[in-house]
């Protein structure tokens with residue numbers, strides 16, 4: 001009863017639960033995606049040189065930014081917002097030998113993934129995966 005540590009722990013736990021229910025995005029930012037009963041990891045993660053990694057379970061695809069042609073507004077393939085050229089980027093994803101997909105995504109990927117939600121990310125993952133292994137001389 002008088003154990004202050006225990007009380008703090010319980011309080012922290014319930015605050016975390018509340019946060020997860022009310023503000024799932026903030027919860028993800030603070031505590032990460034992985035909880036014991038969570039489905040396989042699914043998300044876009046910024047990596048080096050402006051590239052993004054799409055991770056779904058043990059699958060991984062690399063999104064490489066390329067210069068979009070023309071001057072039109074861009075349409076995000078994940079959250080489906082129309083973005084100006086400074087707010088989105090065109091990415092190239094090599095999914096198999098000599099097979100490439102092009103994906104437009106908002107550059108601030110966090111809020112974009114928040115808008116798209118798990119479903120949007122699933123749809124994107126379905127377009128990209130599975131990636132066929134590419135031999136060393138096929139690149």
Ligand SMILES: [Zn+2]
Pocket residue numbers: 076077078079080081105106112113
């Ligand atoms: Zn977006």
